[in-house]
Amino acid sequence: MTQLVWFRSDLRSRDNPALWHACKNSQDSVIGVVFVTRQQWQQHGLGERKMQLLENAMQALKTELKQLHIPLLIIPADTFADCNQTLQRIIIQLNIRSVAFNIEYEVNERRRDIEFSRWCREQQISVYKFHDQCMVPPGEVRTKQDLPFKVFTPFKRAWIQQADGRIGAPLPQPQPRDPAIQNALAGLAGLQGNIPATNTVADELWPASEDEAHQRLNQFAEERGRAYKELRDLPAEDATSRLSVYLSLGMISPRQCLHVALSHNKGQLTGNTPGFDTWISELIWREFYRHLLVAFPQLCKHKAFKPDTEQVPWRNSESDFKAWCEGRTGYPIVDAAQKQLVAEGWMHNRLRMISAMFLTKHLLIDWRKGEAFFNHWLLDADLASNNGGWQWSASTGADGVPYFRIFNPTTQSQRFDADGEFIARYLPQLAELPAAARHQPDNLQRQRCGYETPIVEHKFARQRALDAFKQTLTTA
Ligand code: FAD
Known part of the structure; x- marks a missing residue:
């Protein structure tokens, strides 16, 4: 019998419950399938670098599985619906009776799996699902x-x-399959597309x-x-x-x-x-x-966790949003953080909180815009954690503390980057300033270094955010 493993966001050979399950019987041949769904990924807002990293991770898994004599088909498919159709064709072609996969929790992914499982039931094909x-x-x-x-x-x-x-304890890597048994799967190569491995910043900093x-x-x-x-x-x-x-x-x-x-x-x-x-x-x-x-599946649908915060009068300022995206707010710690994000595809957790709170509280810009920007640039982009982090920072999310938690970016900077070392690393124009001045350069220093004036004044912005939330929540 042939066992099929459908890989998705579980691109590993060790501690992989679906793979482990498929490999249980040494007499079965095992095949892996994974889809490159670029169109779907783009709809989900992923950036080019993350998509390339995903593809590289698939190639790495293929190499890993090759040592176990398990072929991995890497198949381009535009959308999740296409995945299901292609998979059904493969299943019929190879007369597969058993499919295993690890569960994804997002709404579109769950819908895809429900449809696939329904088809399998109709065809009397066993489906094994695991939480990993x-x-x-x-x-x-x-x-x-x-x-x-x-x-x-x-x-x-x-x-x-x-x-x-x-x-x-984590599951080990399965034992290599018997090549003689795996020979039953010869000739599969025609089923897969050609996904060239790419060499990007992502790959340099985060080898797949x-x-x-x-x-x-x-x-x-x-x-x-x-x-x-x-x-x-x-x-x-x-x-x-x-x-x-x-x-x-x-x-x-x-x-x-x-x-x-x-x-x-x-x-x-x-x-x-x-x-x-x-x-x-x-x-x-x-x-x-x-x-x-x-x-709370509404979290997958761009909805606030706290419904009454849907009424917050977010400002619609494209120029402020652009300044934040490009690291030109005039608040060094925020700008340095944004530069780190674009340069490395990663941002330090403390800075994610500072930057997200600055956008949503100081600029009073809708958290969804920031969430999408992070989702595009972060190589760890992940709906649950990104949405959770953004809604926590915007006070629209799962948090015991009310909306009046508003970080002061300058005091955060003084506290967590006391020597201004991080700022100097990502904003080299400020490196010549004494450490203490890097957190909030004065006008003369800004001019000398060619650095922006703050796009908003802290006290004013704080009060504006407090008023906006207070007004919304008392009238809701
Ligand atoms: P470590 O400090 O080494 O922590 C170990 C692991 O724990 C992390 O790899 C991560 O998986 C998990 N973790 C740590 N902190 C958090 C947290 N606050 N929430 C959830 N998981 C956490 N994390 C993502 O993985 N993807 C995202 O898209 C993402 N977006 C975020 C957006 C905002 C606005 C905020 C405030 C946080 C976000 N986080 C996200 C959480 C956190 O910032 C990162 O997980 C962490 O910075 C990753 O660095 P690390 O691996 O060195 O973490």
Whole structure:
């Protein structure tokens, strides 16, 4: 019998439940399929670099699977509907009776899978689905009233209770298949298109390889994990794991990350080393946003988590938005952050919060515009975390704190980039200024360095945002 594995955002050979399942019986031949859905990705707002990275990750998986004698068909298909049609053709052509895949939680993806599963049922083809993106499947962490959590801290407490001692060790890579059995699949090459591997900035900074992801994980755990709590908020430091890109492609699983963290934390999810406790907590944030996406599918449809915030009178200023996108707001920490995003396809978490809050509170521009911009440029672009982060920053999202949390970008800068080192790295025109002046150069310094004047004054902007939210929420 031939087993088919449909890969998607799980581009790895290790700790892959669908692949593992398909490889269970050594007498079965196994084939993998993955689709390059550029048109669909573009509809989802992904940028060119992320699409290329996805393609490179598919090529890397193909190489990985080749060593296991498992062919991977990389097939161009415009949309999800095309994937289903193509897959059905392959299934019929190869007389496949069993398909396995790992579940994706976004609305379009779930719709695609429902349709595919319905077709399989009609054809009496077995479908095996697995949760691999979350360590505790969405829907399984609930309040005492059997409702989904809406705030992180109680979610985390309940998640830990649920997960403690129950998250198994990551699955190994399956054993190589017997080439004689796999020979049954000879002649498949004609089914796939030609996707050339590309060499981009993304590839230089984030080489698409499972081994690279594991190397980064181990290096982080050994060298930086213990100091994570103290240093993680300092953008000039290389203090975080930078694994988000690999997690978003599924080149590494959250369970693999947790497993390594636990091995440095005496097997405990919390209450051991502050560094690893905090890092594990971040992995739980990732879970939280995925659980929210499933419980509140309106999040996939550009809707605010808090419906009354739909009435916030967002400003429609193209010029302010453009200045923010291009890193020309006159607030050095915001501008440096935006430059990092475009240069590296990644932005430090503290800066994501500062920058997102600046756009939504200081400029009072709709969070959806910022979310789309990040989604385009981030190589770790991920609907659940990006939407969660943006709505948290805009106070439209799942957050216990009300709208009046408004970061002052200058004091944030002084606190988290005290020496102005990060600013100088991404805004070299300010490097000649003394550290203290880099956070908020005076007019003369701005002129000398050829740097913008602030597009909005902090106190005024803060009050404008407070008024806009207050007015909306009292009239809602
Ligand atoms: P580490 O600090 O090493 O953390 C380990 C892992 O935990 C990360 O790789 C990530 O998977 C997870 N994680 C850490 N912080 C968060 C968080 N706040 N929320 C959810 N998961 C978290 N993360 C994405 O993966 N994709 C996005 O598109 C994304 N967009 C964001 C947008 C905004 C406005 C904000 C405020 C945050 C966003 N984040 C996003 C979350 C966070 O900024 C990144 O996950 C983190 O900066 C990645 O760096 P790292 O891998 O070094 O993280």
